[in-house]
Amino acid sequence: xxxxxxxxxxxxxxxxxxxIKCDIGIKDGKILALAECLTDAKEIVDAGGMYxxxxxxxxxxxxxxxxxxxxxxNDSFETGTxxxxxxxxxTIISFAQQQKDRPLRSSINDYHAKASGNAVxxxxxxxxxxxxxxxxxxxxxxxxVEDGYTSYKCFMTYDGYLDDGQILKTLEVAKRERAMxxxxxxxxxxxxxxxxxxxDEGHTxxxxxxxxxxxxxxxxxTHRAISMSELVDVPILIVHVSxxxxxxxxxxxxxxxxxIYAETCPQYLFLTDDIYRKRGWEAAKYLCAPPPRDSxxxxxxxxxxxxxxxxxxxxxxxxxQFDSPSGKKANGPHxxxxxxxxxxxxxxxxxxxxxSEGVSRGRIDINTFVATTSTNPAKIYGLxxxxxxxxxGADADIAIWDPEMKQTISHExxxxxxxxxxxxxxxxxGWPVKVFSRGNLIVAHGDxxxxxxxxxxxxxxxxxxxxxxxxxxxxx
Numbered sequence: 001x002x003x004x005x006x007x008x009x010x011x012x013x014x015x016x017x018x019x020i021k022c023d024i025g026i027k028d029g030k031i032l033a034l035a036e037c038l039t040d041a042k043e044i045v046d047a048g049g050m051y052x053x054x055x056x057x058x059x060x061x062x063x064x065x066x067x068x069x070x071x072x073x074n075d076s077f078e079t080g081t082x083x084x085x086x087x088x089x090x091t092i093i094s095f096a097q098q099q100k101d102r103p104l105r106s107s108i109n110d111y112h113a114k115a116s117g118n119a120v121x122x123x124x125x126x127x128x129x130x131x132x133x134x135x136x137x138x139x140x141x142x143x144x145v146e147d148g149y150t151s152y153k154c155f156m157t158y159d160g161y162l163d164d165g166q167i168l169k170t171l172e173v174a175k176r177e178r179a180m181x182x183x184x185x186x187x188x189x190x191x192x193x194x195x196x197x198x199x200d201e202g203h204t205x206x207x208x209x210x211x212x213x214x215x216x217x218x219x220x221x222t223h224r225a226i227s228m229s230e231l232v233d234v235p236i237l238i239v240h241v242s243x244x245x246x247x248x249x250x251x252x253x254x255x256x257x258x259x260i261y262a263e264t265c266p267q268y269l270f271l272t273d274d275i276y277r278k279r280g281w282e283a284a285k286y287l288c289a290p291p292p293r294d295s296x297x298x299x300x301x302x303x304x305x306x307x308x309x310x311x312x313x314x315x316x317x318x319x320x321q322f323d324s325p326s327g328k329k330a331n332g333p334h335x336x337x338x339x340x341x342x343x344x345x346x347x348x349x350x351x352x353x354x355x356s357e358g359v360s361r362g363r364i365d366i367n368t369f370v371a372t373t374s375t376n377p378a379k380i381y382g383l384x385x386x387x388x389x390x391x392x393g394a395d396a397d398i399a400i401w402d403p404e405m406k407q408t409i410s411h412e413x414x415x416x417x418x419x420x421x422x423x424x425x426x427x428x429x430g431w432p433v434k435v436f437s438r439g440n441l442i443v444a445h446g447d448x449x450x451x452x453x454x455x456x457x458x459x460x461x462x463x464x465x466x467x468x469x470x471x472x473x474x475x476x
Contacts, residue, residue, distance in 0.1 A: 004032060004041035006439055011047030011400065015054065015389050016371035024052065026396040029438035034392060045434065047400050053370055054389050055090025055121075055397035055435065056351045059377035060239060060263060060314030062343065063094045064114045068318075069341035071330045075319040078118040078452045079417035080347055085443050085450065086415045087348035088432035090121050090397035091387050091458070093377075095153065097128040104140045108149065112457065119455030120448070121437050122397075124381070126151045126182065129170060130160040137173045148459030150382045151180040153239070156221045157188040157289070168228055175234040178462040180380060182237045185221035185246065186213060186290060195338055206283040207276045209337040210291040218290050219245035226253040226260055235259035235463065237380065240316050242268045242290035244300035251309055254468050261380060261468055263312035264305070266346055266353045269298050270423065281335050284328040286422050288316070289342040302363045311376040311468055315350040318343025319418040327419075345416045349409055349423050351399075356428035360403065382460035396439035405431040415448065 004025040013020050013034070025033035025041065063080040065073055075083070077094075084092055096111040098104055108125060115123055127144070129136070129152050141152070154170055155161045162170070167183070174181045194212045198204065222238055226249055229236040238250060241264045253260040271292040276283045286292070304310045320341050321327025331339035351373055358364040364372075378388025386395055407413065409423040435443035442450030 002040050002042045003027070004038065006043045006045065006396070007038045007041035008045045008047050008052055008398065008400070009038065011050050011052035013052045013390055014366050014370055015391070016367055016375035019366060024390065024398070026439045029396055029440070031390060031392055031394050031396050034390070045400070050433070051366065051401040051403055052390065053399050053401055054374045055399050055437065056088050057091045057093070057374045057377040057383070057388055058084055058089045058315050058317070058347060058350060059093045059312060059381055060265070061092045061094045061317045061347060065095065065097060068343065069331060069339070071320055071327060071341040073319055074321050074327070075317070075345070075347070075417045076118060077115040077123070078120065079415070080317065080319070081120045081123065081455055082448050083348040083415040085121050085435055085437065086446065086448055088351045088399035088401070088435055089347070090399070090435065090437045091123065091383065092121065092347075093124045093126055093151070093381055095128050096125040098130045100131065104136060104144060108144070115455070115457070117453040120442065120450050120452055121455045122458050123455055124383070124458040124460050125149060126153050128153045128155070129162065132162065132166050132170045132173070137169055141173050141179070142177050145177045145179050145462070148461075150460045150462050151182060153182040153184070155184045156225070157184060157186040157191055161188050164224070164228065168232065171228060171232040171234050171236070175232055180235060180237060180463050182239050183225045184240070185218060185225045185238050187217045187220045190217045190220070199338065204336045204338070206287065206335050206337050206340065209287060210273045210276055212337065213290055215243040215245040215293060218243050219249055222246040222249040226250070226258065229253070229260060230258055235261065237261040237263060237312070239263050240265050240290065240314070241310070243293045244297055247300060247304050247309065254309065257467065259467050261311045262309060263314050264301050264310050265314055265316045266350055267316070267344060267422065268292055269301055269357060270353060270426065272297065281329065284335055284340045285322055285420055286344060287340050287342045288318070288344045302358070305358070305372060306364050306368065308469060310372060311380065311465070313350070313354055313372045314377070315346035317345055317347035319345040319416055321418060322420045324419070344422045345418045346422070348414045348416055349421065352407070352428050352431055353423065353426070355401070355430040360429040376465065379465035380463050382462050382464065383458060384464060396436055398436045399432040400434040401430060402433045403430050405429070405433065407431050
């Protein structure tokens with residue numbers, strides 16, 4: 001009998017801290033050995049000339065949620081996780097939204113019914129809190145944390161946003177239960193003020209969307225979230241940071257030893273506010289909140305990634321149809337900056353975009369790529385060391401990358417159940433050619449070959465990441 005089910009030979013194995021040449025021996029879905037010259041296997045895969053990386057973890061994904069702006073998301077757990085896998089991601093954490101006048105566990109069970117039997121890779125849930133009542137805070141959340149739901153999201157904007165008192169109550173519970181709170185940091189009152197101003201003046205085209213929520217709105221919300229974190233003395237993670245002014249606040253907190261973690265997304269690394277000047281409906285393809293910023297901003301974000309200010313790069317995947325009366329165009333015959341559902345697809349292209357612009361162009365090293373797209377999310381959200389690394393005992397979630405492979409991003413190339421990609425025409429270098437989930441080959445050269453329903457729910461532990469610390473930018 002063979003010692004291993006699978007051996008991956010001759011590749012360059014990369015983790016968040018190390019880059020080594022070795023073989024990987026896999027047995028029963030787990031990594032059993034890292035060594036030279038492993039051969040005793042039922043199957044051998046030659047990864048010569050390739051990077052062998054931990055499968056990506058996309059820790060900010062929206063799949064099959066209730067209508068937003070009256071519009072349903074187009075990706076189910078099957079189509080969304082299949083697209084994720086084709087892009088090299090082997091774990092997602094999606095959102096389960098608290099429903100009014102229902103127990104949290106009842107709302108979560110609805111999402112389990114959607115994911116179970118459909119997800120093709122492993123998954124977990126963050127819980128979106130819309131009403132942190134005393135019962136929720138003192139009874140429901142503690143029980144759910146014990147059951148592996150260890151992260152909670154608060155909105156400072158949108159309908160159902162939490163006021164400062166509700167956020168403080170949530171932070172107090174998180175401190176007591178050692179849960180992680182994610183915060184969408186924008187000032188709702190400022191956004192409403194500017195929106196009314198533009199509407200009263202008759203300025204309703206989509207180029208007013210970024211003007212309604214400029215960088216100062218995100219900066220204020222970020223500063224307020226950090227202040228509340230400092231007051232309660234509890235870690236928080238600021239999601240989808242878009243602008244350098246919010247970055248200044250995060251760096252200020254981190255420099256003072258506060259436990260402030262930060263996430264950004266490819267849309268802010270690749271897109272700028274020029275896209276909202278596109279005529280008619282075209283700009284709706286790029287509408288997301290917060291919006292992309294000016295042309296100087298992507299460089300600032302890349303510096304934040306390279307210096308360790310950002311711990312996580314996620315997709316914030318929100319897949320609405322574009323050219324459909326039930327999608328982005330659902331709320332009127334003409335584009336209106338307050339009536340188009342904000343959100344863009346990106347679950348599949350995330351890793352390749354960051355690899356190409358980051359690693360291939362020398363903006364970040366390969367270890368930082370692994371850290372921000374896999375290892376750090378695993379640590380922050382209680383999945384490490386089972387997920388997020390290549391180590392003995394870890395799940396054999398592995399993506400073999402061809403660092404020289406060139407692709408042009410297009411809707412036809414991708415597998416998301418949506419009729420466009422905001423990254424159309426971007427040329428990239430570096431692509432995952434084989435993807436393994438718990439030792440099973442599920443993607444080969446762009447084709448998904450796994451089965452729906454093979455993904456497993458992940459019961460997560462509490463966060464085990466160290467407080468964020470900066471590092472110098474590497475000379476390239």
